[in-house]
Amino acid sequence: MKPKIAAQAGTFESSDVIFLIEPLPKGAGRKLELTSTVMQQFGESLKRIVVEMLDQFEMTDIHLIAKDKGALEPTIKARLETAIKRALGQQEGTL
């Protein structure tokens, strides 16, 4: 699935993560920019969760930016799910 609109979810607060998703032209694939205050310890885990969820939603041709401030796994999953659903036009929210 391809995002219909740019969308975001989350905040810059400690223990949270903000995801910004925007559509790319067809065939562009996935462009991921992941930053985290705990990149060394949990960077791989963050990337794994992001890729798994994008696979689950069959997301293609997207630019995803994540700025993580030490969010736990359920928070990462929740924020990413919300950003994806907003980008797909399935939910309302910000941006």
Place this chain on the structure above:
Amino acid sequence: MLYIPGNNPAMIQQGGIYGADSILLDLEDAVALNQKDAARSLVRNMIKVTDFYDAEVCVRINHLSTPFGLADLEEIVPLQPSAIRYPKTESPEEVVELLKIIERIEDLHGLPHNRMTLHAMIETAMGVQNVFSIASQFSRIDAITIGGQDLTADMNIIYTPDGAGIDFARKRIIMAAKASHIDVIDTVFPDVNDEEGLRKETEYGKKIGFTGKAIINPRQIDIVHEVYTPTEEEIRKAYRIIKEFKANSAAGIGVFAIDGKMVDAPIVARAEYLLRLANVTVV
């Protein structure tokens, strides 16, 4: 009961460590309108895996008249938190509709209809008027609570520290809860810096019959616990009453005296209640 905004991951993940008896993950007034979807997803994901230790986990959903209430139920009911708190409950008919939806979702997921309970929140003048019919008819409602801030708004009055404007409502709600044999929880004390005011309001609430109090900050937990926890002296006195009652009952005596004071059925019932609260068994 500690209120925790449903869109705040830091507060949710720490919710269980403060020692509150229960936590309320709030999808309603604590969440901005354009973040309802985010909060719902966060609460759902957090409840699944977070250890809240001994605290009961309740979720306040949005009212079914809003665009969010049904989605809240569809995502939260399958998780079967201890309770769902329903805001601005005004009539038993509303509760019937709410329960129909909850039970439909539970049937879809193969869940029983008697595990998760409901708290009815009374926050309007109409709700206060109808509170007994709300509290008494539904076995799944095990608590009613008063929402002081919304009630004063509905009444077009200002909330004052002495609680004068909502005193009648408090007492009417308490009486309905007592007649229905369910818990009744007082409204929050909004000034987190006024510990003396919190203690005074909590003591008054206990005196008139509330069985607990909602709070908005972990700093308020200790004071509320101190007020509602039976003291050692109260426990000893209750223990003695029950011990004497058992001995006198065995001898066929219904009314007796302890230290010159009459002890009859109501005094015994109160002592039994206190010992249950303190989790003490008379041997």
